[in-house]
Amino acid sequence: MSYAVGIDLGTSNSAVAVLDDDGRPRILTTPEGSTTLPSLVWFSPSGPVVGEAAREGLDHSPDVTIFGVKRLMGRRFDDPDVRRLARVLPYELVAAANGTTMIALGQGQTVSPEEVSALVLLELRRIAEEFLGGPVVEAVITVPAWFDTAQRQATKDAAEIAGLRVRRLLSEPTAAAFGHGAHRGERRRFVVCDLGGGTFDVAVVDVDSGVFEVLSTTGDAFLGGDDFDRAIVENLVRDVRAAKGLDVSADAGAVDRLRVAAQRAKHELSAELATSLQIPELLLLPSGKAVEYGRTLRRDEIELWSSTLFRRLEHPCRDALVRASRASDQVDEVLLVGGMTRMPAVRRQLARIFGKEPSIIANPEEVVAIGAALEVARLDGLIDGVLIIDVCSRGLSISPAGPPTSSSVSAPCDLVIGPNSVVPTREHRVLLTKQENQQSIEFDLWEGASTDPAENTHLGRFALVELPLAPAGEVLALIEVTIDVDGTVRLAGTELISSQSLSIEQLSHTGLERTEIERLANEHGRRTRARLGTGGAG
Amino acid sequence: MSPPRTLHIRCGTWEQVEAFYSRKLRRGRLLSMRVPFAPELGSELTIGLELPSHIVMTIDGVVRKCEPNEGDDRHWIEIELVGLSEELLRGLRDMVASASATPTKGRVPTGDTANVVSSPPPRRTAAPPPSEDAPPRLPRITAPISPIIEEELPSDERELFGALSTELRRLRLAAVHEVLGVSRDARAEEIRAGWMAHVRRFHPDVLAPHRSDAVSHLAEELTILGNRAYDRLRVALVAEGRGAAFGPALFTPHGWLVGFDDLSTSDVPARAVAKPRTTTTAAPPVAPSAPTTPLSASAPPPAATSSFLETGFEHLPSAASSRTGESYEAQAREALAAGDSSAAREVLAMALVAFPRSRPLRSLYYVASALTALAAGQIVLATSQLETALAHHEGCVEASLVLEQIHRNGGTDYDALRKVFQ
Numbered sequence: 001m002s003y004a005v006g007i008d009l010g011t012s013n014s015a016v017a018v019l020d021d022d023g024r025p026r027i028l029t030t031p032e033g034s035t036t037l038p039s040l041v042w043f044s045p046s047g048p049v050v051g052e053a054a055r056e057g058l059d060h061s062p063d064v065t066i067f068g069v070k071r072l073m074g075r076r077f078d079d080p081d082v083r084r085l086a087r088v089l090p091y092e093l094v095a096a097a098n099g100t101t102m103i104a105l106g107q108g109q110t111v112s113p114e115e116v117s118a119l120v121l122l123e124l125r126r127i128a129e130e131f132l133g134g135p136v137v138e139a140v141i142t143v144p145a146w147f148d149t150a151q152r153q154a155t156k157d158a159a160e161i162a163g164l165r166v167r168r169l170l171s172e173p174t175a176a177a178f179g180h181g182a183h184r185g186e187r188r189r190f191v192v193c194d195l196g197g198g199t200f201d202v203a204v205v206d207v208d209s210g211v212f213e214v215l216s217t218t219g220d221a222f223l224g225g226d227d228f229d230r231a232i233v234e235n236l237v238r239d240v241r242a243a244k245g246l247d248v249s250a251d252a253g254a255v256d257r258l259r260v261a262a263q264r265a266k267h268e269l270s271a272e273l274a275t276s277l278q279i280p281e282l283l284l285l286p287s288g289k290a291v292e293y294g295r296t297l298r299r300d301e302i303e304l305w306s307s308t309l310f311r312r313l314e315h316p317c318r319d320a321l322v323r324a325s326r327a328s329d330q331v332d333e334v335l336l337v338g339g340m341t342r343m344p345a346v347r348r349q350l351a352r353i354f355g356k357e358p359s360i361i362a363n364p365e366e367v368v369a370i371g372a373a374l375e376v377a378r379l380d381g382l383i384d385g386v387l388i389i390d391v392c393s394r395g396l397s398i399s400p401a402g403p404p405t406s407s408s409v410s411a412p413c414d415l416v417i418g419p420n421s422v423v424p425t426r427e428h429r430v431l432l433t434k435q436e437n438q439q440s441i442e443f444d445l446w447e448g449a450s451t452d453p454a455e456n457t458h459l460g461r462f463a464l465v466e467l468p469l470a471p472a473g474e475v476l477a478l479i480e481v482t483i484d485v486d487g488t489v490r491l492a493g494t495e496l497i498s499s500q501s502l503s504i505e506q507l508s509h510t511g512l513e514r515t516e517i518e519r520l521a522n523e524h525g526r527r528t529r530a531r532l533g534t535g536g537a538g
Numbered sequence: 539m540s541p542p543r544t545l546h547i548r549c550g551t552w553e554q555v556e557a558f559y560s561r562k563l564r565r566g567r568l569l570s571m572r573v574p575f576a577p578e579l580g581s582e583l584t585i586g587l588e589l590p591s592h593i594v595m596t597i598d599g600v601v602r603k604c605e606p607n608e609g610d611d612r613h614w615i616e617i618e619l620v621g622l623s624e625e626l627l628r629g630l631r632d633m634v635a636s637a638s639a640t641p642t643k644g645r646v647p648t649g650d651t652a653n654v655v656s657s658p659p660p661r662r663t664a665a666p667p668p669s670e671d672a673p674p675r676l677p678r679i680t681a682p683i684s685p686i687i688e689e690e691l692p693s694d695e696r697e698l699f700g701a702l703s704t705e706l707r708r709l710r711l712a713a714v715h716e717v718l719g720v721s722r723d724a725r726a727e728e729i730r731a732g733w734m735a736h737v738r739r740f741h742p743d744v745l746a747p748h749r750s751d752a753v754s755h756l757a758e759e760l761t762i763l764g765n766r767a768y769d770r771l772r773v774a775l776v777a778e779g780r781g782a783a784f785g786p787a788l789f790t791p792h793g794w795l796v797g798f799d800d801l802s803t804s805d806v807p808a809r810a811v812a813k814p815r816t817t818t819t820a821a822p823p824v825a826p827s828a829p830t831t832p833l834s835a836s837a838p839p840p841a842a843t844s845s846f847l848e849t850g851f852e853h854l855p856s857a858a859s860s861r862t863g864e865s866y867e868a869q870a871r872e873a874l875a876a877g878d879s880s881a882a883r884e885v886l887a888m889a890l891v892a893f894p895r896s897r898p899l900r901s902l903y904y905v906a907s908a909l910t911a912l913a914a915g916q917i918v919l920a921t922s923q924l925e926t927a928l929a930h931h932e933g934c935v936e937a938s939l940v941l942e943q944i945h946r947n948g949g950t951d952y953d954a955l956r957k958v959f960q
Binding site: 204206211213214215216322324325326327378379380381387388389390391393418422423424425426427482484485 | 785
């Protein structure tokens with residue numbers, strides 16, 4: 001018997017949920033007893049370490065301890081967001097031959113974001129397999145609603161490396177509303193605010209008798225719990241300088257100890273008004289003497305320190321409403337998702353923005369994974385009458401390939417699939433040969449609706465090959481571009497005159513090559529089998 | 539009193555038609571089904587039975603029973619088909635019999651071949667469809683077609699596969715509005731309901747429990763057809779200004795006066811028209827009688843308003859017809875530059891009665907409405923008005939400029955807004 005699970009693959013924390021025997025979703029706990037697993041991988045000398053145990057790596061080898069990899073998934077190295085990230089991340093980013101972002105691990109070794117994600121997925125899979133007592137081979141994985149085609153494909157690739165067949169990629173706001181039980185009951189208009197560890201996402205979600213639709217999504221990809229931690233740490237560093245006369249800002253170990261303490265204090269201050277912060281060994285002086293640091297921290301202090309961050313919540317919220325043409329009184333329910341929404345000041349700020357008290361969800365960190373597990377149940381036919389509608393928000397364009405020397409093509413793009421088309425959908429274009437006996441036609445695929453390639457994201461360069469021999473213009477190649485339910489792209493080619501199907505070769509594309517995915521999947525599959533073997537014996 | 543509803547029942551195959559009259563009906567004339575509305579007991583309800591030959595038969599019925607359905611907001615109703623005469627039944631039997639004799643020809647569509655937006659291959663055939671001459675001559679339904687009620691799909695996998703591929707073959711030849719089962723000039727809500735019914739029936743997720751790749755593939759193809767039809771109709775509707783699309787949704791837009799046909803419906807947002815009339819000094823000089831401005835369209839009986847629009851055109855003061863669109867526009871711009879958006883709006887509303895097709899006038903009208911909304915602090919309404927303006931006339935520079943102002947500072951800098959028109 002094999003099982004399917006629901007996975008919330010988050011920027012800084014992930015969670016996995018399964019269905020009970022009676023069909024009720026249930027969140028699983030890590031060996032440390034937490035319901036969420038830090039999306040953190042430490043490439044230690046003895047092999048990769050995932051989750052809570054990898055925090056150790058942050059202390060002494062931050063250059064090979066990878067966090068926040070979700071922001072890199074399916075992004076090109078020259079993407080402005082990646083450039084911005086590269087400046088602040090403690091680990092090094094490099095470009096692969098095809099322009100995809102890779103992570104350097106030193107000694108010429110690199111690892112792809114997909115593989116790092118796969119390691120997190122494998123750990124979640126292990127947790128689920130231990131609980132269920134059988135192999136887990138399928139999963140519903142959640143992705144942000146604004147994830148583009150390349151990012152969705154990268155997530156699917158990561159799952160494949162981890163040996164999981166993706167039954168569906170589910171939008172996070174939809175999953176949250178689903179996990180909240182929105183499919184029961186009347187038509188409701190939700191705003192889902194997801195303030196997690198690394199990102200802030202806002203979505204306007206309509207649920208009408210079981211049909212889920214995301215009307216608009218906005219967000220801030222660089223606002224999350226980590227930023228609040230950083231704001232607190234910055235102030236603590238200043239405080240240490242005032243109290244002890246020591247500047248610890250350059251000491252990575254000390255800063256990390258402060259960060260761990262700040263995080264714990266932040267969690268406690270969601271319930272308490274004041275807490276004490278104690279670090280017995282902040283750093284060692286050259287004499288070998290340990291410096292101790294402690295103080296009490298009040299809730300209003302950390303609220304003051306992070307006040308600039310609260311202000312950044314407002315614009316995405318207003319923007320989401322404007323894009324869905326909603327006034328705030330046309331919102332029935334505000335759902336708060338993500339651990340950071342436990343912070344009272346965050347709730348206060350969002351209540352002020354929407355003019356309405358947000359709903360209290362008991363488990364804001366887990367509701368997305370619960371929604372994913374419900375999706376598993378729905379796809380098995382256990383939940384009736386629920387339908388989840390998704391769109392390809394940015395549209396797809398195509399352009400004939402330019403000269404092979406320049407990767408940035410000057411040929412204008414032609415819109416194939418319009419923005420906000422409901423998926424699955426399909427459109428086609430006809431390309432003609434330009435020379436006699438032309439062997440192949442090359443074209444580029446872009447995400448985005450602009451005619452200017454510079455404003456679109458490059459998805460890949462493809463070639464229709466093995467064209468029949470004929471004079472120029474007498475080979476009519478039909479390219480069918482299909483976007484499937486998960487929002488990933490499929491291509492098919494046909495020669496119209498002979499109505500033969502043509503094969504399409506991928507010359508370059510963002511993301512991993514097929515062969516590479518298969519190689520990695522095999523490698524990890526072997527490891528998993530080996531582990532299951534020893535697990536069974538012991 | 540609303541006109542009697544028509545329920546559209548689509549039979550993709552002649553077997554389904556046969557099943558309809560031989561198995562679906564109890565005591566020969568009682569039909570039970572789930573519908574997404576609650577009809578009154580004893581009210582009239584017409585069944586539009588669409589045959590595989592695309593002929594629609596109307597059968598009058600009376601609602602005998604209506605109970606809410608468990609779990610959703612649909613209702614179980616029982617209809618007595620009082621209009622199902624022996625003669626009609628015989629006609630149906632004949633058609634089923636002749637279709638089973640010539641199985642392929644039965645599916646040749648006879649509907650009109652004009653397509654709305656997309657261009658599926660032309661589908662005229664030389665041979666006249668056999669059902670055309672089949673007695674008796676049956677009326678075709680033109681309007682109104684309310685939500686489509688479909689036959690339940692078979693649960694057996696092989697039968698399901700057959701039903702899906704038949705449906706796919708049929709819909710591949712259909713025009714976009716036919717795919718969704720709506721009329722060619724359908725409103726936003728009808729298109730949405732038609733699409734919703736389509737995806738609720740064929741979406742791969744709905745059929746996923748079968749765990750069959752073949753079924754999933756057909757489901758995906760069918761959903762692609764439905765989604766494409768929906769997207770095309772949506773784009774066309776938005777371009778006409780009769781629809782507003784956000785993500786996958788489609789609404790009748792917020793702005794009133796949209797496409798000029800929603801004046802006859804009562805869904806005019808109250809806040810757009812509830813504003814007190816501005817002083818008469820700003821009113822256009824050619825309008826001595828107040829009712830000539832559509833602004834007074836907030837009068838309670840909407841039917842009266844629409845009849846004004848239809849007949850009022852001929853009774854316009856001759857001075858109005860002698861004025862050019864440009865002179866209205868200049869006057870409106872003057873008012874906008876002076877910051878009096880309400881006056882500009884009245885001038886433009888006046889102008890639109892004389893020049894209903896002028897895109898620049900229309901878009902400027904929406905810009906003026908947006909400015910009025912901005913002055914009242916309704917940013918969301920203003921934004922939607924501006925977007926409608928751009929949908930009517932993409933080259934409307936003022937709308938883009940004002941939108942930019944809103945994005946920059948929430949549209950509170952009135953001086954900058956005025957400067958746009960100077």
